[in-house]
Amino acid sequence: MSEATASRPVGVIVSVDLDRYAQVVEAARRVGLVVTSEQPVLGTLSGTITEDRLPALQALDGVEAVDREHIIHLPPPDSPVQ
Template identity: 70%
Template sequence: MNGSTRSEPVGVILAVDPDRFADVVEAARGAGLTVTGEQPILGTLSGTIAEDRIAALRAVDGVESVDRDRAIGLPPPDSPIQ
């Protein structure tokens, strides 16, 4: 087993300090985040990162929370209640 194997990237959504948004985004990129969306007014951003780098992302000064991106499937509006 090779110790240099990287874990698969996962989608994440971050809440960050909106007053330092640009600086926090750059620091998050430095921790390994590939940014896919920025919402500076809301103080959130989304992106992907290797699963083994999530702890480093949480440690970035100005990152308030890191949540995994999740897909939720809903039945069509005309389907019966289940």
């Protein structure tokens, strides 16, 4: 992986242990996650983190899953292809 790729931020959605939600959010911030949204009732949060910090985020105690965001671009409503 090149240095440019390693430092590129990626969007992620993180599922965490509900019983330790606040602690896991703080730990995620310490490893480099820039939190953009918190959903404590669902046990998830979203944010961005550099590629090279993903393993540290995934290894945190209380993190159940880390999924990359997938952005899907749809054609405009007036487009001939729907």
